Amino acid sequence: MHDYATKGTTDMTADTIATSTQIQLAARPVGWPKASDFRTVTVELGALQPGQVRVKNEFMSVDPYMRGRMNDVKSYVAPYELDATMLGGAVGRVIESASDDVPVGALVVHAFGWRDVVQEDAAGFRVVEEIPGLASSVYLGMLGMTGLTAYVGLTEIAKLKQGDTVFVSGAAGAVGTAVGQIARLKGARRVIGSAGSAEKVALLTSKYGYDAALNYKDGPVREQLASLATEGIDVFFDNVGGDHLEAALNSFNDGGRAALCGAISAYNTTEPVAGPRNMSNLVTRGLTMKGFTVGNYAEHAPAFYAEMGPWLQNGEVVFDETVVDGIDHAVDAFLGLMRGENVGKMLVRI
Amino acid sequence: MHDYATKGTTDMTADTIATSTQIQLAARPVGWPKASDFRTVTVELGALQPGQVRVKNEFMSVDPYMRGRMNDVKSYVAPYELDATMLGGAVGRVIESASDDVPVGALVVHAFGWRDVVQEDAAGFRVVEEIPGLASSVYLGMLGMTGLTAYVGLTEIAKLKQGDTVFVSGAAGAVGTAVGQIARLKGARRVIGSAGSAEKVALLTSKYGYDAALNYKDGPVREQLASLATEGIDVFFDNVGGDHLEAALNSFNDGGRAALCGAISAYNTTEPVAGPRNMSNLVTRGLTMKGFTVGNYAEHAPAFYAEMGPWLQNGEVVFDETVVDGIDHAVDAFLGLMRGENVGKMLVRI
Numbered sequence: 001m002h003d004y005a006t007k008g009t010t011d012m013t014a015d016t017i018a019t020s021t022q023i024q025l026a027a028r029p030v031g032w033p034k035a036s037d038f039r040t041v042t043v044e045l046g047a048l049q050p051g052q053v054r055v056k057n058e059f060m061s062v063d064p065y066m067r068g069r070m071n072d073v074k075s076y077v078a079p080y081e082l083d084a085t086m087l088g089g090a091v092g093r094v095i096e097s098a099s100d101d102v103p104v105g106a107l108v109v110h111a112f113g114w115r116d117v118v119q120e121d122a123a124g125f126r127v128v129e130e131i132p133g134l135a136s137s138v139y140l141g142m143l144g145m146t147g148l149t150a151y152v153g154l155t156e157i158a159k160l161k162q163g164d165t166v167f168v169s170g171a172a173g174a175v176g177t178a179v180g181q182i183a184r185l186k187g188a189r190r191v192i193g194s195a196g197s198a199e200k201v202a203l204l205t206s207k208y209g210y211d212a213a214l215n216y217k218d219g220p221v222r223e224q225l226a227s228l229a230t231e232g233i234d235v236f237f238d239n240v241g242g243d244h245l246e247a248a249l250n251s252f253n254d255g256g257r258a259a260l261c262g263a264i265s266a267y268n269t270t271e272p273v274a275g276p277r278n279m280s281n282l283v284t285r286g287l288t289m290k291g292f293t294v295g296n297y298a299e300h301a302p303a304f305y306a307e308m309g310p311w312l313q314n315g316e317v318v319f320d321e322t323v324v325d326g327i328d329h330a331v332d333a334f335l336g337l338m339r340g341e342n343v344g345k346m347l348v349r350i
Numbered sequence: 351m352h353d354y355a356t357k358g359t360t361d362m363t364a365d366t367i368a369t370s371t372q373i374q375l376a377a378r379p380v381g382w383p384k385a386s387d388f389r390t391v392t393v394e395l396g397a398l399q400p401g402q403v404r405v406k407n408e409f410m411s412v413d414p415y416m417r418g419r420m421n422d423v424k425s426y427v428a429p430y431e432l433d434a435t436m437l438g439g440a441v442g443r444v445i446e447s448a449s450d451d452v453p454v455g456a457l458v459v460h461a462f463g464w465r466d467v468v469q470e471d472a473a474g475f476r477v478v479e480e481i482p483g484l485a486s487s488v489y490l491g492m493l494g495m496t497g498l499t500a501y502v503g504l505t506e507i508a509k510l511k512q513g514d515t516v517f518v519s520g521a522a523g524a525v526g527t528a529v530g531q532i533a534r535l536k537g538a539r540r541v542i543g544s545a546g547s548a549e550k551v552a553l554l555t556s557k558y559g560y561d562a563a564l565n566y567k568d569g570p571v572r573e574q575l576a577s578l579a580t581e582g583i584d585v586f587f588d589n590v591g592g593d594h595l596e597a598a599l600n601s602f603n604d605g606g607r608a609a610l611c612g613a614i615s616a617y618n619t620t621e622p623v624a625g626p627r628n629m630s631n632l633v634t635r636g637l638t639m640k641g642f643t644v645g646n647y648a649e650h651a652p653a654f655y656a657e658m659g660p661w662l663q664n665g666e667v668v669f670d671e672t673v674v675d676g677i678d679h680a681v682d683a684f685l686g687l688m689r690g691e692n693v694g695k696m697l698v699r700i
Contacts, residue, residue: 068634241629263630275625279591280613282641284418289639291632 017056017095018045022085022115023330029070032268032338037070038331041085045119048098053108053122057092057350059137060113060327061145062334063174064239065293067267077295088113089145091136092350094125102127109139116327116350134312141174141345142319143308149261149294150178150237151304154186157259157292158235162187165229167248168210169193170239172200174319174345175261177208179237181317184209188235192228194221194244196340203343207318216240221247232256241265246276252287260291268338320344367406367445368395371677372435372465379420382618382688387420388681391435395469398448403458403472407442407700410463410677411490412684413524414589415643417617427645438463439495441486442700444475452477459489466677466700484662491524491695492669493658499611499644500528500587501654504536507609507642508585512537515579517598518560519543520589522550524669524695525611527558529587531667534559538585542578544571544594546690553693557668566590571597582606591615596626602637610641618688670694 019042026039048054066088069080080086090113094106099122102108108125112118128139141147153175154160166183170176171193183191193210195201196217204213214224225233225247234256236248241263248258266273281287311317322342324333330348337346369392376389398404416438419430430436440463444456449472452458458475462468478489491497503525504510516533520526521543533541543560545551546567554563564574575583575597584606586598591613598608616623631637661667672692674683680698687696 245629246625260629260632262633266630272627273629274627275596275629277622277624279595279610279623279625280616282610282639283612283643285641286643286646287641289632291635291637293633293636296636 020115020117024085025080031270053094053102054096054119055092056095057090060348061089061140062337062346064264086114089140091139146174147178148304150175152297153259157290158257163189164234165190166235167192167233168237169244171195177344180208180210249278249281254285256287258289322346323349325349370465370467375430381620403444403452404446404469405442406445407440409487410698411439412687412696414614436464439490441489496524497528498654500525502647503609507640508607513539514584515540516585517542517583518587519594521545530558530560599628599631604635606637608639672696673699675699
């Protein structure tokens with residue numbers, strides 16, 4: 001884990017950057033991805049066409065949902081194409097522009113990750129402000145898709161109410177560290193998190209506003225949660241699935257609500273994973289489980305920015321980043337994320 | 351299966367009815383209930399106290415949810431007490447009254463089932479109108495909790511929209527036969543049902559408005575549903591759970607909604623039942639699963655009566671009843687219900 005606090009700058013000229021190093025999907029992973037499933041290529045960038053910009057990326061994001069895109073199955077985002085450069089969130093600086101809307105020097109957020117330099121139509125880039133004291137990477141994390149995922153999941157999907165007890169799986173990850181703090185700021189009575197190491201568990205309660213935390217490697221989640229949530233839980237924010245979901249169903253109070261954001265426990269399995277053995281609690285306790293992906297809730301972004309911006313400026317929301325250097329190590333960063341080696345947002349610094 | 355079309359009448363006087371025959375829970379069933387788990391007792395009724403009424407029941411309801419009440423576990427309704435008379439929906443005639451609100455001769459709906467005669471405070475009884483051409487049993491079925499369950503589940507829980515494709519498990523049961531017809535009347539594009547015999551499957555399409563039906567004993571539900579719902583399903587109304595839920599999760603379109611009403615497949619098992627192996631579809635397809643029990647949605651009863659009354663009068667909604675005669679056979683009726691021997695509402699005629 002690195003605490004990253006400097007801001008990337010661009011002092012290279014467009015003349016010196018005429019190529020782009022990119023990571024392609026060479027084979028669809030079976031189970032855990034391996035290095036040979038990916039390929040690094042360097043391509044020549046042609047002359048800028050009218051309306052295009054050339055952007056030197058500062059950071060790219062690796063996210064759990066990308067594992068799903070490596071499979072060729074129906075999902076909310078199209079699968080990655082084989083032998084094509086993968087896509088993902090990134091933030092960079094415009095180094096050449098043939099567009100009035102996106103000038104040279106602008107900081108831009110976009111979806112053309114997994115490469116060091118990108119050249120595309122200006123419409124694909126969103127110009128953002130520099131934020132004093134924060135690196136541009138914040139737009140991939142707490143002030144980006146990650147933070148919005150936590151915000152939408154709690155407020156729109158799980159319908160968090162003042163006084164709720166909230167349980168969060170994957171609590172030390174990028175989304176989980178956001179969920180704990182937003183839940184507290186929105187009036188949760190008690191916030192309980194699960195993570196996979198003693199270091200992470202300690203961070204949850206010392207830094208991220210969790211009242212209690214458990215290490216899922218220490219024993220059955222069901223029993224650990226029941227002992228920490230003696231009055232039951234009202235909201236479950238799930239990034240993990242599997243035994244965490246079963247534990248939540250066991251501890252839910254009547255009318256409980258689960259926001260299902262991901263199921264990292266199942267992403268790299270090759271056999272179907274059995275669902276929770278206590279699904280009948282959905283009926284008897286009147287529970288709601290709702291899966292979501294943030295892309296379908298973009299209309300909540302303005303409300304999110306309006307709240308999260310001040311929280312970050314005031315220090316009411318803090319965050320960690322785990323930064324891996326170099327596009328050549330992007331796959332390592334992704335695999336580390338899958339193994340849970342990150343605290344907070346996992347990033348590649350280009 | 352009986353088609354029941356006559357109306358019970360009361361010509362006995364209060365003087366002749368001074369006792370009540372009642373069914374008590376003698377032991378909590380383990381797995382499938384057996385006769386020895388129940389006990390029939392006859393008790394003397396004391397003199398009517400001020401405010402009380404004495405009611406001779408005409409019909410009592412047996413419902414799947416009662417199996418849950420026989421267990422001593424946290425649920426939305428209190429467990430049945432051991433060595434006490436069980437409760438349940440019933441409809442009867444007032445034969446003696448010490449209340450101005452509930453006069454002798456009134457037809458009343460109440461929750462004091464599992465007995466032939468009940469004497470309680472008048473506040474426990476709801477006076478209802480006679481409906482020309484319909485037996486009083488309709489208040490336990492299509493115009494009672496059963497119909498309301500179907501109505502609330504489709505409209506409030508599953509948020510049925512015009513043009514939706516709807517899948518219903520336990521489709522030939524009391525709730526299922528209501529769901530199919532209400533879905534059609536509310537603008538569903540296609541309604542698909544599952545039942546457990548060829549006779550039931552035929553009834554679904556010939557009488558209950560289903561466009562297609564499958565017999566879950568004929569092969570994997572998942573494959574049968576996929577072949578009947580080639581364009582996917584939008585709504586699932588579940589009375590069964592287990593493989594039906596997994597099949598629905600497999601066939602859901604993006605944004606699909608499941609109303610979980612019951613899970614009769616698991617009610618008499620002694621081992622925990624594994625959940626669906628495709629829970630991850632909740633996230634990738636943005637699905638919602640919501641369990642419910644109709645008791646928490648009583649505020650929708652007026653809207654339900656306003657729609658269902660005319661539907662019944664106009665013949666737009668039809669129904670079957672499976673009637674077992676005699677309080678002494680109430681347990682047989684309940685066990686038959688658990689085995690799926692009914693079409694439509696299972697009732698005991700007192």
